[in-house]
Amino acid sequence: MSQPHDATPKGGMSDRTGRFVVQPNGRTTPLSPHMSVWRWHITMAASILFRATIIAGSFGFLFVVAWLASLASGAEAYQTFAGLASSPLGLLIGIGLTLVLFSFLLNGARHLINDMAVGLDLKSANLLSHIAVWGPIVLTVLFWIALFSTGRVSL
Incomplete structure (x- = not known):
């Protein structure tokens, strides 16, 4: 899996945070569910x-x-x-x-x-x-x- 700076998450904005990754099939997904994605429980x-x-x-x-x-x-x-x-x-x-x-x-x-x-x-x-x-x-x-x-x- 690669992590280019120009990965485009849903919504079409360019990812400059490094939180998205381009899968081998070309689909862009979040890098991993992190505390910014999951709320504390x-x-x-x-x-x-x-x-x-x-x-x-x-x-x-x-x-x-x-x-x-x-x-x-x-x-x-x-x-x-x-x-x-x-x-x-x-x-x-x-x-x-x-x-x-x-x-x-x-x-x-x-x-x-x-x-x-x-x-x-x-x-x-x-x-x-x-x-x-x-x-x-x-x-x-x-x-x-x-x-x-x-x-x-x-x-």
């Missing part, structure tokens, strides 16, 4: 956040491995890890991992529902996506409020 956000959740969970797994290694290394190593985990940075990591967990659970439930061919119409897909995007934030805040209010976690 909540289902797109849910999909992107689900992938980000998987990546963040992979890094969070390192935190779990460090915790298990400190348990296996003895009381002194565990005390060091516990001290780091209760620091402000450790609490931030814990809050982030809680957000990842809730996001993974709600997005996983959304995928499970969709895999059963339920909730595929526009209204249901939007509702499930809103739950998957905003639900983890609400659940994380409530979870950590409960932990702080019961005294299980403190600064």
Whole structure:
């Protein structure tokens, strides 16, 4: 496929933006559907956040491995890890991992529902996506409020 500057999109205007391409059959088509063509939608956000959740969970797994290694290394190593985990940075990591967990659970439930061919119409897909995007934030805040209010976690 070539991309000449004189490609003429529908409407007869010359394309100087480089957003159109001449196909081998001579037909001029848009180069690709991009953000300028598609409007942002909540289902797109849910999909992107689900992938980000998987990546963040992979890094969070390192935190779990460090915790298990400190348990296996003895009381002194565990005390060091516990001290780091209760620091402000450790609490931030814990809050982030809680957000990842809730996001993974709600997005996983959304995928499970969709895999059963339920909730595929526009209204249901939007509702499930809103739950998957905003639900983890609400659940994380409530979870950590409960932990702080019961005294299980403190600064």
